[in-house]
Amino acid sequence: MPTGRDVAERAGTSTAVVSYVFNNGPRNVSAATRERVLKAAAELNYRPNALARALSAGRTLSVGLIVPDIANPYFGELARAVEDAATGHGRLLLIANSAGDEDQEQRHLTSLIERRVDGIVLVSVSDAPRIAAPAEAGIPVVALHPLDLEQPASSLTIDYDRAAEEATKHLIDHGYTSIGALTGPSDSAGSRQHLAGFTRAILRQPGIRSSHRRSETSRADAAAVARAWLQEPDRPRAIYVATDEQAFGVLSAAAELGLAVPADVAVVGFDGTAHSRYAVPPLSTVRQPIEMLATRAIEVLTAPEAGQVHETLPHHFQARASCGC
Amino acid sequence: MPTGRDVAERAGTSTAVVSYVFNNGPRNVSAATRERVLKAAAELNYRPNALARALSAGRTLSVGLIVPDIANPYFGELARAVEDAATGHGRLLLIANSAGDEDQEQRHLTSLIERRVDGIVLVSVSDAPRIAAPAEAGIPVVALHPLDLEQPASSLTIDYDRAAEEATKHLIDHGYTSIGALTGPSDSAGSRQHLAGFTRAILRQPGIRSSHRRSETSRADAAAVARAWLQEPDRPRAIYVATDEQAFGVLSAAAELGLAVPADVAVVGFDGTAHSRYAVPPLSTVRQPIEMLATRAIEVLTAPEAGQVHETLPHHFQARASCGC
DNA sequence: CTGAAAGCGCTTACAG
DNA sequence: CTGAAAGCGCTTACAG
Numbered sequence: 001m002p003t004g005r006d007v008a009e010r011a012g013t014s015t016a017v018v019s020y021v022f023n024n025g026p027r028n029v030s031a032a033t034r035e036r037v038l039k040a041a042a043e044l045n046y047r048p049n050a051l052a053r054a055l056s057a058g059r060t061l062s063v064g065l066i067v068p069d070i071a072n073p074y075f076g077e078l079a080r081a082v083e084d085a086a087t088g089h090g091r092l093l094l095i096a097n098s099a100g101d102e103d104q105e106q107r108h109l110t111s112l113i114e115r116r117v118d119g120i121v122l123v124s125v126s127d128a129p130r131i132a133a134p135a136e137a138g139i140p141v142v143a144l145h146p147l148d149l150e151q152p153a154s155s156l157t158i159d160y161d162r163a164a165e166e167a168t169k170h171l172i173d174h175g176y177t178s179i180g181a182l183t184g185p186s187d188s189a190g191s192r193q194h195l196a197g198f199t200r201a202i203l204r205q206p207g208i209r210s211s212h213r214r215s216e217t218s219r220a221d222a223a224a225v226a227r228a229w230l231q232e233p234d235r236p237r238a239i240y241v242a243t244d245e246q247a248f249g250v251l252s253a254a255a256e257l258g259l260a261v262p263a264d265v266a267v268v269g270f271d272g273t274a275h276s277r278y279a280v281p282p283l284s285t286v287r288q289p290i291e292m293l294a295t296r297a298i299e300v301l302t303a304p305e306a307g308q309v310h311e312t313l314p315h316h317f318q319a320r321a322s323c324g325c
Numbered sequence: 326m327p328t329g330r331d332v333a334e335r336a337g338t339s340t341a342v343v344s345y346v347f348n349n350g351p352r353n354v355s356a357a358t359r360e361r362v363l364k365a366a367a368e369l370n371y372r373p374n375a376l377a378r379a380l381s382a383g384r385t386l387s388v389g390l391i392v393p394d395i396a397n398p399y400f401g402e403l404a405r406a407v408e409d410a411a412t413g414h415g416r417l418l419l420i421a422n423s424a425g426d427e428d429q430e431q432r433h434l435t436s437l438i439e440r441r442v443d444g445i446v447l448v449s450v451s452d453a454p455r456i457a458a459p460a461e462a463g464i465p466v467v468a469l470h471p472l473d474l475e476q477p478a479s480s481l482t483i484d485y486d487r488a489a490e491e492a493t494k495h496l497i498d499h500g501y502t503s504i505g506a507l508t509g510p511s512d513s514a515g516s517r518q519h520l521a522g523f524t525r526a527i528l529r530q531p532g533i534r535s536s537h538r539r540s541e542t543s544r545a546d547a548a549a550v551a552r553a554w555l556q557e558p559d560r561p562r563a564i565y566v567a568t569d570e571q572a573f574g575v576l577s578a579a580a581e582l583g584l585a586v587p588a589d590v591a592v593v594g595f596d597g598t599a600h601s602r603y604a605v606p607p608l609s610t611v612r613q614p615i616e617m618l619a620t621r622a623i624e625v626l627t628a629p630e631a632g633q634v635h636e637t638l639p640h641h642f643q644a645r646a647s648c649g650c
Numbered sequence: 651c652t653g654a655a656a657g658c659g660c661t662t663a664c665a666g
Numbered sequence: 667c668t669g670a671a672a673g674c675g676c677t678t679a680c681a682g
Contacts, residue, residue: 001462003675014653019677026678045461050379050439052675055658061604070403070420071599075663079395083422092436095395095420097408111417114375136370137326167541219603252603274396278544278577280605328659339669344661355667377659380674625663 001278002044010040014049022048023112034316043255055114062092063301065114066105066123070097072245073215074271074288075123078144081294082121089302090116100217102126119301127188140308148191154300154308156293160313163286164197164229164240166317167268170284171238172201174324176266178209180236182225182246184217194242194270211236215246222249223256230257230265238266238323244273247283251322255280262324272318289313327369335365344641358391376608379441387417388626390436391430393450395422397542397570399613400448403469406619414627424449425542425603427451438462443627447478452513463493467622471514472635474476479633481618483640485515489565491493491642492593494605495609496563497526497596498595499649501591505561507550509542519567519595536561538573547574548581555582555590563591563648569598569610587649597643607645614638 004018011018013033018029021037029037033213054060063086067075079095086093094117098105103129107126113134120134120141128148134141135152147155154230171179181198183191202210213273222245229235230253241247247269254261261267261281269276289304292313300309319325329343333421336343338358345352346362354362365371379385388411392400404420412416419442423430429589430450432625437445438459445459445466454474459466460477473482506523508516520537527535540550541594547570555578572594581588586592586606594601598614617638625634 004674015676016653016655016678017651020652023677028651033651045458047435047438047458047462049380049441049675050436051376051385051441052658053677055376055380056662056675056677058658058677070395070404072396073401075394075400076396076398079420080422080424083395084424092440093421095404095422096418097405097420099405099409110372110462111375113372115417116374116376133370133372137372146554219600223603248600248603252604255605256607275544275573276574278548280576280580282581283402325341330659340660340672341662342667342670345668348661353667358667377674378661380658380676381661383661383674414663 001048004046004048006044007040010044011036011220013037023241032047037072042065059118060116061090062094062115062117063095063121064096065116065121066096066098066101066108066112068098069094069217072243073273073275077273077290078123078294081101081290082297085149085294085298089298091298092304098125100125106130109133113139121297121301125185127190140301142300144293144297146193148312152308155310156296156300156313157311158288159312160193161197163315163317164194164242165201165271166197167270167286168198168201168240169204170207170317170319171240171266171268171323172208174238174257174266176238177207178211178234178237180211180214180229180239181215181242182213182222182239182250183242185214191242198240209234213276215249217243217245219249219252223253225254226250227257230254230259236265238262239268241267241269244269244271244276244283244285244297246287248275248279251279251281251283261322266324267322269322272316276287277320278319279322281322282321284320284325285318287316287318289315327371328622329371329373331369332362332365332371334371336361336553338362359445372580383509384413384443385441387440387442388444388446388623389419389421389422389424389433389440389442390446391433391437392423392448392588395420395424397568398600399569400422400596401562402598402615403448403619406615407622410619414623416623423450425450431455434458437466446622446626452511467625467634469618469622471518474635477633478599480635481621481625481638482636483613484637485518486522488595488640488642489519489567490526492534492595492611493523493526493565494529495642495644496565496591496593496648497530497533499563499591501563502532503536503559504605505536505538505554505564506567507538507540507547507564507575508567510539516567523565534559540574542568542570544570544574544577546577547571549574551575551578555579555584561590564593566592566594569594569601569608572608572610573600573604576606576608580605581623586647591649592647597641601643602645604647609641609645609650611650612641612643614640
């Protein structure tokens with residue numbers, strides 16, 4: 001592969017000038033010399049080595065994104081949005097998938113540090129992510145979920161607690177008196193907030209019977225849990241589900257049991273994936289501000305001198321057929 | 326951020342020895358010296374700079390993956406599988422999303438070349454992808470779809486043509502006499518093969534009425550096309566759909582029109598995503614050998630001396646409720 | 651406007 | 667077993 005030196009020789013100039021031409025600076029180059037360099041580069045099929053450039057210039061113009069499961073449509077959409085935002089700021093996005101595994105997440109974190117990315121967007125699988133390493137390396141991190149304020153990272157998140165309460169209240173307003181909550185597996189910050197909001201709404205309205213189940217954050221496991229739940233004699237009349245991914249599993253389980261949604265059991269999801277609109281029936285859900293999360297995340301990372309930031313972004317309840325609307 | 330020189334100084338040795346320790350070679354290091362280096366590195370929180378390493382060693386131990394749409398579940402699952410395979414071979418996977426845009430795909434290709442990845446796994450948005458650049462740069466490419474044999478790349482693919490024929494024949498064997506095909510937007514190689522197989526099955530059985538529609542490869546557009554199609558007076562009794570993603574749109578449209586699947590209209594998808602199992606109703610589909618595609622792709626890229634390879638991998642028809650089974 | 655040279659942080663023959 | 671030094675391919679003050 002040709003190098004800048006090859007181009008310089010063919011153009012009868014120096015590697016410095018080749019660099020000036022390809023970077024439009026920091027020095028001017030006469031039009032004639034520029035032409036010769038461009039011509040030589042084209043003839044040789046020259047591609048600047050990004051590794052050498054980054055090593056020399058001290059910045060890689062790249063950003064890393066770590067998500068728990070790239071096959072979950074919410075994270076797929078998020079990845080697309082973050083990539084758009086990164087590209088808009090002249091950054092390349094490196095997407096890494098931790099596959100629900102904390103060790104894998106650590107390995108990706110290490111790998112991104114070693115590659116000297118300019119910043120990391122993190123959706124952690126863990127309640128208390130170990131993010132000391134990037135901080136010590138001087139690499140800013142922004143988490144897209146609630147984060148302990150002691151943590152050395154920024155966070156952008158909606159008010160899960162209040163969103164959960166609103167969605168549950170919506171089910172209550174439909175007149176359902178037996179309402180269940182399906183959340184993620186562990187007692188994580190996320191699950192806790194979903195549950196807190198759900199419970200608050202329930203307590204506010206006397207006479208509601210409530211129940212709670214957990215499942216892995218996959219439609220497969222959510223379907224298995226829902227299948228058992230919906231066969232119990234006092235099965236819930238409506239279910240608040242903490243993620244769209246799990247809600248798709250609940251819809252599938254209901255259909256398999258011959259239960260109509262929402263006539264027999266109403267369902268509300270969470271995340272507001274584009275897929276939710278095309279569920280059978282269309283899924284009511286809480287919309288995350290995906291574009292805004294992505295845009296702000298890249299802004300925060302590309303202006304790190306602004307320091308750490310903890311912002312709460314607006315969510316939006318989207319009523320559709322699955323809850324009885 | 327500390328460098329190998331910092332570690333060497335603190336350990337009272339040279340940067341060469343630090344390198345020997347961190348790479349387990351190519352020279353031996355006495356146990357005592359190794360201890361001192363490891364201790365110093367731990368104290369300083371030393372992380373080798375992967376850029377410098379790659380520049381010096383001449384290989385990056387990374388592989389790029391370009392997909393047309395990371396939010397499409399098939400590509401999400403594929404990304405997960407390719408990442409597993411890459412990690413298993415000690416490679417980091419860089420995932421790039423071309424968002425259905427040929428220019429974006431080109432930009433990603435260029436970016437991966439500039440980053441000197443060791444190989445590229447490509448699912449192109451284009452029928453005739455422009456992949457001369459990586460070839461000239463000496464970077465092997467493997468496409469996960471049919472590819473012109475003149476192209477300077479390997480390819481791993483199932484026999485789309487035959488798979489389409491089998492799936493269509495399955496619908497015919499159910500006794501449906503009016504069968505439609507929904508394929509991708511352009512007259513691409515993929516669409517052509519889907520259609521060829523579909524047509525062959527139809528022609529083999531006298532008395533079948535067939536029709537054909539196109540949509541973008543998104544459930545949104547597929548739903549829009551299906552909504553119109555299913556309201557025509559001579560709407561098809563069964564539909565062969567070229568991707569699961571589009572099939573999800575068809576299921577959604579049918580439900581919105583109050584048509585039962587499979588009682589009013591049967592549906593067969595293609596790709597065999599994990600999501601297809603949880604569709605309402607469960608979606609019959611042609612399974613791509615996702616793990617095998619991923620594993621072979623990484624094998625081919627990490628043993629490039631073997632030269633180019635063009636392999637046809639086995640597919641599998643998965644019958645479920647949506648076709649009437 | 652242009653070029654010689656130092657430096658980014660590693661790896662790796664080479665010499666001892 | 668260990669170290670001094672060259673080199674990977676760029677960028678960028680510095681001098682002219």
